Amino acid sequence: MLEIKDLDVHYGGIHALKGISLQVDDGEIVTLIGANGAGKSTTLRTISGLKKPTAGSVLVDGRDITKMSAPNRVALGLSQVPEGRRIFTQMTVLENLELGSYRRKDGNRGKDLQEVFGRFPVLADRRKQLGGTLSGGEQQMLAMGRAMMAKPRILLLDEPSMGLAPLLVQEIFEIITEINKDGTTILLVEQNANKALQVAKRAYVMETGRIVISGDAAELMKTEDIKKAYLGG
Amino acid sequence: MEVFQQLINGLSLGSIYALIALGYTMVYGIIQLINFAHGDVLMVGAYVGWFSMTALHMNMFAALATAMAACAVLGVVIERVAYKPLRNSTRIAALITAIGVSLFLEYVMMYFVGANPKAYPDLTGFMAGSFTIHGVIIKNIQLVIIGISVLLMIILQLIVQRTRVGKAMRAVSQDADAARLMGINVDNTISVTFAIGSALAGAAGVMWGLYYVSINPLMGLMPGLKAFVAAVFGGIGLIPGALLGAYAVGFIETIAKGVGLSTYSDAVVFLVLILILIIKPAGLLGKNTKEKV
Numbered sequence: 088m089l090e091i092k093d094l095d096v097h098y099g100g101i102h103a104l105k106g107i108s109l110q111v112d113d114g115e116i117v118t119l120i121g122a123n124g125a126g127k128s129t130t131l132r133t134i135s136g137l138k139k140p141t142a143g144s145v146l147v148d149g150r151d152i153t154k155m156s157a158p159n160r161v162a163l164g165l166s167q168v169p170e171g172r173r174i175f176t177q178m179t180v181l182e183n184l185e186l187g188s189y190r191r192k193d194g195n196r197g198k199d200l201q202e203v204f205g206r207f208p209v210l211a212d213r214r215k216q217l218g219g220t221l222s223g224g225e226q227q228m229l230a231m232g233r234a235m236m237a238k239p240r241i242l243l244l245d246e247p248s249m250g251l252a253p254l255l256v257q258e259i260f261e262i263i264t265e266i267n268k269d270g271t272t273i274l275l276v277e278q279n280a281n282k283a284l285q286v287a288k289r290a291y292v293m294e295t296g297r298i299v300i301s302g303d304a305a306e307l308m309k310t311e312d313i314k315k316a317y318l319g320g
Numbered sequence: 321m322e323v324f325q326q327l328i329n330g331l332s333l334g335s336i337y338a339l340i341a342l343g344y345t346m347v348y349g350i351i352q353l354i355n356f357a358h359g360d361v362l363m364v365g366a367y368v369g370w371f372s373m374t375a376l377h378m379n380m381f382a383a384l385a386t387a388m389a390a391c392a393v394l395g396v397v398i399e400r401v402a403y404k405p406l407r408n409s410t411r412i413a414a415l416i417t418a419i420g421v422s423l424f425l426e427y428v429m430m431y432f433v434g435a436n437p438k439a440y441p442d443l444t445g446f447m448a449g450s451f452t453i454h455g456v457i458i459k460n461i462q463l464v465i466i467g468i469s470v471l472l473m474i475i476l477q478l479i480v481q482r483t484r485v486g487k488a489m490r491a492v493s494q495d496a497d498a499a500r501l502m503g504i505n506v507d508n509t510i511s512v513t514f515a516i517g518s519a520l521a522g523a524a525g526v527m528w529g530l531y532y533v534s535i536n537p538l539m540g541l542m543p544g545l546k547a548f549v550a551a552v553f554g555g556i557g558l559i560p561g562a563l564l565g566a567y568a569v570g571f572i573e574t575i576a577k578g579v580g581l582s583t584y585s586d587a588v589v590f591l592v593l594i595l596i597l598i599i600k601p602a603g604l605l606g607k608n609t610k611e612k613v
Binding site for chain 2: 135136137156157158159161162166167169173174175176177178182185186187189190233234237
């Protein structure tokens with residue numbers, strides 16, 4: 088469904104991604120784990136089109152979208168929940184959600200809104216509040232709800248658990264699993280490797296701009312190297 | 321009664337400043353650029369209005385609409401040609417370009433119409449009338465200016481708050497990358513912002529001409545500068561701030577004139593700006609918002 092091939096990305100003189108290739112199949116949760124600065128977020132930003140690669144390609148359903156603008160990729164079914172949530176703090180919860188469906192011409196927005204409120208009841212209670220007044224966990228839910236309003240086929244999640252209390256982290260990961268069960272393919276970038284490997288089907292491990300290990304998530308959890316480097320044991 | 325006289329004068333002057341200040345603040349809000357050519361867009365609007373009324377014999381409202389449309393196009397062209405290529409360069413580069421665009425517009429206009437002032441046609445009928453309430457003289461043209469300005473502000477508010485493009489404008493001004501991830505075309509949204517802001521400046525230019533009669537190619541400088549002051553005054557990037565600041569500048573200026581400081585009224589306006597910025601650096605309505613992470 089989603090495939091990236093030999094992706095090279097530079098930030099000025101810094102070679103951030105050095106020939107990354109990965110693929111996400113229909114209906115999967117795939118996770119991308121690794122330390123700070125390994126290039127995980129850059130990979131997501133390149134897939135969503137915010138960052139242009141210097142070489143390599145991004146394909147959706149076999150179609151090369153490397154040159155397509157970020158807004159047009161949204162219309163194609165790619166939605167990213169960016170690192171740090173990036174909700175519109177000076178707009179209400181409802182306005183944030185409405186912006187999520189900005190590119191949709193089909194269907195019933197009212198029904199989708201009810202679906203999002205069903206999944207995140209706290210957003211329904213706070214619909215008139217400004218985004219900036221929400222707590223960190225609520226902002227994460229708003230960012231995810233906003234992305235779901237686009238009815239994406241592939242959801243790109245960048246560090247959804249960052250800065251959240253353990254109970255909330257648990258809740259967010261349960262929601263990720265639910266969203267996936269309802270038919271959305273997910274590419275999940277996480278520093279919380281333990282949780283990410285529990286929900287994912289397959290995983291890629293990144294180190295300094297390269298993918299060093301890949302495979303079945305359950306298998307990787309048992310690997311000694313992974314345990315030592317990423318699972319704190 | 322003197323106070324009320326200055327109040328009505330300040331209200332009509334402030335309305336014109338408000339229309340200009342809105343353009344400044346909207347453009348700043350969306351690309352963090354002080355568009356120093358904005359006052360010159362007003363000047364072009366004043367000339368388009370003048371040409372429409374004298375050579376094309378349009379009535380005032382048709383001339384106003386023509387000037388707004390012409391300025392909207394001009395604003396979009398300026399943005400695409402001069403500012404867009406510099407979107408990712410330093411802010412000082414864009415600022416200097418804005419000053420260059422300003423000088424360009426002034427002297428191209430001077431080339432075509434000459435440096436001598438032109439006069440707007442005399443007001444006729446209702447527009448030329450005035451009435452007196454308890455010794456306060458109110459000119460009908462002042463009421464028309466206030467009325468049109470308020471109407472345009474209401475329309476702007478509806479566009480920004482209620483429409484799809486208005487929401488896109490607010491989204492881009494808060495976080496351009498996040499707006500891209502919503503599927504918003506940032507370039508088009510910026511163009512719309514320039515179009516709307518420039519149209520308001522065009523309207524202000526025509527009203528300036530109707531009120532003060534004389535127009536010249538360098539006329540945009542002072543109202544532009546004062547509207548910029550007004551925008552900073554209220555908190556740049558904030559639409560309510562621009563309105564508050566514009567009326568404040570209008571009142572301060574007319575009151576300074578009313579108490580016999582006509583020669584120094586501009587100095588008083590800028591002095592108040594300096595004081596406000598010392599006390600509240602972000603402007604009257606500006607605040608340093610802290611975001612949760």
